[in-house]
Amino acid sequence: MKVKLPDGSMIEVKDGSTPEQIAREISESLAKRAIGAVVNGELWDLTRPIDTEEVTLKLVLDKDEDAPEFYRHTMAHIMAQAVMRIYGKERVKLGIGPTIEKGFYYDFDIEGVRLSEEDLEKIEKEMKKIIEEDLKIERFELSKEEALEMMKEANQPYKVELIEEITDEKVSFYKQGEFVDLCKGPHLPSTGRIKYFKLLSVSGAYWRGDENRPMLQRIYGTAFAKKIDLEEYLKFIEESKRRDHRRLGPQLGLFTLHPDVAPGLPFFHPKGMVVINELIEFWRGLHREAGYEEIMTPLIMHERLWRQSGHWDHFKENMYFTEKDEQVYAVKPMNCPGHIIIYKSMPVSYRDLPLRMCELGRVHRYERSGVLHGLFRVRGFTQDDAHIFCTEEQIEDEVRGVAQLTDKIYRTFGFKYHVELSTMPEDHMGSEETWEKAINALKRVLDSMDIDYVINEGEGAFYGPKIDYHIEDSLGRPWQCATIQLDFMMPERFDLKYMGPDNVEHRPVMIHRAIYGSLERFLGILIEHFAGAFPTWLAPVQVMIIPIADRHNEYAQKIKVKLEEANLRVDVDTRSHTTSYKVREAQMMKIPYMLILGDREMEHGTVALRLRSGKDLGQIKLDAFIENVKKEIEGRMLTSIFETEE
């Protein structure tokens, strides 16, 4: 057989060779280092014979992109084997054990056993043993009937169910020592080829994600080829915990949660409101510039509006209701119907379009208690919502405008982002032609702006295609925030019209869009993104004045007044504590600037500047300080202006 290698060269090997044998043809060391292969684009075990005449082959080494698929898959099997050894083959029924983005998991049904985190240690120990045993991993195939029989024999009902659903004639199995599992692979050649792993958590998970099926016990773990990568990942988990907004938020005096009186509804404290108001001010300025007009619509509106909008049929489960005068009112879960009411309350000419209405709309949606999570998943939140009513021809320009606005906003926070475009779903409204046109318009916008995007085929809303923005925070975690959705349905349902130049009524198109998404959630993301150390323009307290002794308090007050006149947010710490103590407190509150005032400063009429980073810049003139900080704030700079100066 002929084998084409990644460098383009061809070699001839015996028919039915394995990747390992082929590798040996090239070099012995390569054969030793390889952990798997990609054969004609398919992940392939190192020891699995290739039965095609002509193949392209790429060997997979530790550091390759495809490597985790091999060693994490194997790790899942090692874990399953360990669990079976510990709890007994008869009691353990296996679910599935796939690899996931940063690791792997396996679902088990263990008769009479409830796993807890403490059991993980025990399982890890057994896994280490299995790795030491360096068991050979062998692949074999059975016919469906044979496979079914074997799994029935082994009393593995979940596997039986899986096999029944497989359409192929043959089913593959992997065997390592006494452990055999239905699996499509790929796997390492032996259990000794991967060492660095850690089991992370146990949790419940429904069989096949269906809440009507039995709940299995899932163990999550992770594995890496290199020790340092594992350590780094564990550090990442630690760092994520350290930045958790649910801890930082109350600590920094931003917000608190009170699930006993208002589950899923955060309380914002003065400092939190400062940040939110800065976000709003920034947002308002940009929207005014971009030709939006701000509106405000009621929080509760009559049932009949929601019936007309379709929410009654499609969203009722998530809505809150209230009744008075024998009339049912709904707390709004979305802002669009309110905006439509405003649109309909006036005659609209084509000259008025595009009409851009924005609202910081407070919406409420019932979420199941189990999914609530800090500020990320709440029951009441403020959307930076807007609806653009325009003609079909204007769609492209309007979407471009939103994309530019989004870019400007995300850039300010230092977020990288990627974009996804969702196209027509099976169940949709409107003609395919209209969809086609709309999707092409969206594509043209993204292309013209040089924005890369992935297409989610058939993932659009039933009323129109959409663009979703996923931002990436400082730890590389993705968050879906902005969304731009074209809507052909609502204008139809509400019979929206505008008068065209031809003196005939036409139907406008609606664009729903939000950029922060929700202010609450965005604040949560920012807290974690900055680890609570907001850039100065957002910082609740921008400057902390620290007089060294009581005799400096008066001078401190004078400085404070000057800073306030310059519109800075300032606090003075006049408590009877040591300077170190007060510095420490300011540091823990992540206040960008500390001005330390003692005899020397009073004498020279200066301030001693300490940065949040710990840098002590010594005495500087107050005016110079104010001027620079103001420049930093106006520019909404991400790092301190004093950090950049040498």
Add this chain to the structure above:
RNA sequence: GCCAGUGUAGCUCAACGGUAGAGCGGCUGAUUUGUAAUCAGCAGGUUGUGGGUUCGAAUCCCACCGCUGGCUCCA
């Protein structure tokens, strides 16, 4: 909602069948301090709620409530 874990002072945690404790924070006083914790004293709790077992329950059992992780990633 479901599964598992968990709930002790404002916060972080100890006590694990025999009188509920520490550090931080708070308050009071002393100290007047030069860049991440000065010292002393005081206050603070129906151990999430309700029931049960027991001579005795924070501790064991049951129910409820809250919180945390997960319930999308398909052999």
